Amino acid sequence: MSGQLPVASPAEVRSAAGRDLRADRAAVIGLVLVNGLAAAAGLVGPWLLGRIIDTIQGGSGNVLSTVDRLAFGAVLLTVAQTVLSWWALKIGYRFGERTAARVRERFMRRTLALPPRVADQVPVGDLIARGSTDASQVAATLRSAVPEVLVAVVHALFLIVAVLVLDPRLGLCGLASLLGVGAAVRWYLRRARPVYLAAAGAEAGLADIVASTAKGARTVELLGLEDRRTEVTEAAIGQARRARLGALWLRTILFPWSEIALTLPVAGALLIGGALYANELVSLGVVVTAAVYLRQLVDPLNTVMLWIEQLQGAAASYARVEGLSDIPRTEPSQTEASRANAPAASARDVPGNRIRVQDVRFSYTGVRDVLRGIDLSVQPGERLAIVGTSGAGKSTLARLLAGLDRPHTGSVTIGGTPVADLPPDQLREHVVLITQDHHVFHDTLRDNLLIAKPDATDSELHAALNAVGATWPAAPEGEPDGELDVVLGRELILGDAAAQQLSLARVVLADPHTLILDEATALLDPKTARQTEQSLAAVLHGRTVIAIAHRLQTAHDADRIAVMEAGELVELGTHDELVSAGGVYGNLWQTWHGDDPGNATPLTDTPTG
Structure with a gap:
C-alpha cells in the first residue's frame, strides 16, 4: 500500500453516524424530547409578551392584575426553559463522551486487526494523524457540537412553526428572508468536503514526513541529507498552509453573508407587520410576538453557523477515521482467485x-x-x-x-x-x-x-x-x-x-x-x-x-x-x-x-x- 490511507465516502460516514446514534438511542431520544420541551417553554414567553401588549392596549378590565399574572407566567417559563436546556446539554455531553469513546475504540480495534503485512505498509504519519488529531476532532464535535446543534435545530424549528401559526403572512415573510442564509450554506457545503479533506490530508502528510525524518535521523545525519529533508519538510508545511487558507477563504464568504441574511427576518417582519397593523389586519401584540420569535431565531441559527465549519472539519475527520475500514485486509496475489473459496488455514x-x-x-x-x-x-x-x-x-x-x-x-x-x-x-x-x-x-x-x-x-x-x-x-x-x-x-x-x-x-x-x-x-x-x-x-x-x-x-x-x-x-x-x-x-x-x-x-x- 502506498500513498495516503482510504477515506470513507459520505454514504459510509452517514451509515457510521447512524450506527453510533442507534447504539445510544435512549440518549438521543431523551435529548430530542428535552430539547423539545425547552423550545416549547421558550415559545410561550414571547406569546405572553404579545398578550401583555394587547392587554395594555385594550385597557379593559383589571389590566394590572392580568399583566402581573402574564409576566409571572413568562418568568416561570423562562426558568423552566433554562433548566430544561441545561438538562438537554447534560444529556448531550454524556452522549458525546460515550460516542467519542466508541469511535476511538472502533478505530483502535481496526488498527490492531490489520494483518502485519498490511499494517507494516500503511503511512505511519497518516495513521497517527487519524488516531490522534482526527479522532480528537470527532470526539470534540460529538461532545460539544452535536448537542448544541441539536438544541439549536429543534429550537429553530419550533420558532418557525410558531411564527407560521401566529400569522402565516409574517411567518412567510420571515422565512423568505432566510433564503439568503440557505444559499450561503449551500454554496459552502458544496465546496467544503474536498477542501477540508485536502487540509487534513496535507497535515497527515506533514506528520508522516516529520515521523519518518525523526525515525531515520541517524541515517539522515550519516548521509548528509539534512538540507534535502529540510526542503521536503518546508514543502509539506507550505502545502498544509495553503490547504488551511483554502478552508479559511470559504469561511470569509460564509460568515459575512450569513450575518447579513440573519438580520433580514426581523426587519421584514417589522416592515410587513407595520403595514398590516396600519391597515388593522393584525394586532400590535401579534407583530411584536412575531418579531421577537424571529429575533430569537437568530440565536439558534447563529449557533448552527458557528458550528458548521467545525462540523465540516469533523465530517472530514470522521471520513478519515472510518476510512480505515476500507483498507484491504489481505493483499491479492496472482493465485488469489483460485483460493477465494478455500477455507482459511489455521495452526x-x-x-x-x-x-x-x-x-x-x-x-x-x-x-x-x-x-x-x-x-x-x-x-x-x-x-x-x-x-x-x-x-x-x-x-x-x-x-x-x-x-x-x-x-x-x-x-x-x-x-x-x-x-x-x-x-x-x-x-x-x-x-x-x-x-x-x-x-x-x-x-x-x-x-x-x-x-x-x-x-x-x-x-x-x-x-x-x-x-x-x-x-x-x-x-x-x-x-x-x-x-x-x-x-x-x-x-x-x-x-x-x-x-x-x-x-x-x-x-x-x-x-x-x-x-x-x-x-x-x-x-x-x-x-x-x-x-x-x-x-x-x-x-x-x-x-x-x-x-x-x-x-x-x-x-x-x-x-x-x-x-x-x-x-x-x-x-x-x-x-x-x-x-x-x-x-x-x-x-x-x-x-x-x-x-x-x-x-x-x-x-x-x-x-x-
Whole structure:
C-alpha cells in the first residue's frame, strides 16, 4: 500500500453516524424530547409578551392584575426553559463522551486487526494523524457540537412553526428572508468536503514526513541529507498552509453573508407587520410576538453557523477515521482467485514445521525484482544464518518467511501451507519476526512482558528475562520482590540495548517453533549480543532459528549459511564448506575476521539489509 490511507465516502460516514446514534438511542431520544420541551417553554414567553401588549392596549378590565399574572407566567417559563436546556446539554455531553469513546475504540480495534503485512505498509504519519488529531476532532464535535446543534435545530424549528401559526403572512415573510442564509450554506457545503479533506490530508502528510525524518535521523545525519529533508519538510508545511487558507477563504464568504441574511427576518417582519397593523389586519401584540420569535431565531441559527465549519472539519475527520475500514485486509496475489473459496488455514491445519521457499520472486514497486528465483528449504530445529551486503535482499526474504509480504511468483510455505495465508493470531504461533525496531510501553515491566503471554507467571517472566541476559531490572526501594512492578519510562529508563532485550524476552514467552531474527541484536555491543544469542540458542533448543546476520560470528555458529547477493541466493552450506570454497562468503569472512576477531567490524555499514 502506498500513498495516503482510504477515506470513507459520505454514504459510509452517514451509515457510521447512524450506527453510533442507534447504539445510544435512549440518549438521543431523551435529548430530542428535552430539547423539545425547552423550545416549547421558550415559545410561550414571547406569546405572553404579545398578550401583555394587547392587554395594555385594550385597557379593559383589571389590566394590572392580568399583566402581573402574564409576566409571572413568562418568568416561570423562562426558568423552566433554562433548566430544561441545561438538562438537554447534560444529556448531550454524556452522549458525546460515550460516542467519542466508541469511535476511538472502533478505530483502535481496526488498527490492531490489520494483518502485519498490511499494517507494516500503511503511512505511519497518516495513521497517527487519524488516531490522534482526527479522532480528537470527532470526539470534540460529538461532545460539544452535536448537542448544541441539536438544541439549536429543534429550537429553530419550533420558532418557525410558531411564527407560521401566529400569522402565516409574517411567518412567510420571515422565512423568505432566510433564503439568503440557505444559499450561503449551500454554496459552502458544496465546496467544503474536498477542501477540508485536502487540509487534513496535507497535515497527515506533514506528520508522516516529520515521523519518518525523526525515525531515520541517524541515517539522515550519516548521509548528509539534512538540507534535502529540510526542503521536503518546508514543502509539506507550505502545502498544509495553503490547504488551511483554502478552508479559511470559504469561511470569509460564509460568515459575512450569513450575518447579513440573519438580520433580514426581523426587519421584514417589522416592515410587513407595520403595514398590516396600519391597515388593522393584525394586532400590535401579534407583530411584536412575531418579531421577537424571529429575533430569537437568530440565536439558534447563529449557533448552527458557528458550528458548521467545525462540523465540516469533523465530517472530514470522521471520513478519515472510518476510512480505515476500507483498507484491504489481505493483499491479492496472482493465485488469489483460485483460493477465494478455500477455507482459511489455521495452526491445526499445518501438518509440519518445515519451511519451503520455491522459485520466489518479489518486487516492492512492480518494476524491479528485489528477490529473484529463491529456492530454500529450512528443516525443523535448524539454525540458518542469512548473510550478504547491504541491499542484498536479506530483510525482504525475512519478511516473506514471516508472512508479512506475499511473493509475486513462487511460494513460501510452512508444512505445505502458504505462510501469508495463516490468520495473524495463528501465524504468530508458528513464526515470529523480531527486528531491531522495538517498543516499550509506559507501563510496568510485568505488563510489557505479558503482551506476549497474558497468562505467564512471575517465574516465567523472570526466566524469560534471564534467558536474554537482561540484568537491568531493579526493584523499587523497600520492595525486594518488586522488579516486575517497575514502571518503564518513569522509574526505569531503558536504553536501546535494554529495550531490545525486552523485545527478545517477549519472543521467549511467545515460544514459537520458528524465530526469525532480522539483525535483532544490531544495537547491542558485541559482548552483550553474543551472550544474548547464546542464551536464545539455549532457550530455543529444538526450534527453528533464522538469523539475518549482522555480525559474521552469528553465521559461524549456524548449522547452515545462506549467502544473498543482488536478490539471489548464491551460496548455501556450512561455515567450513563456504570458507573452503573461497566464494562470496569466504571473502566476507576473511575481510571481517582479519587477524583479530575482537576488533572485527560489522558486515554492513548500516543496520538495514
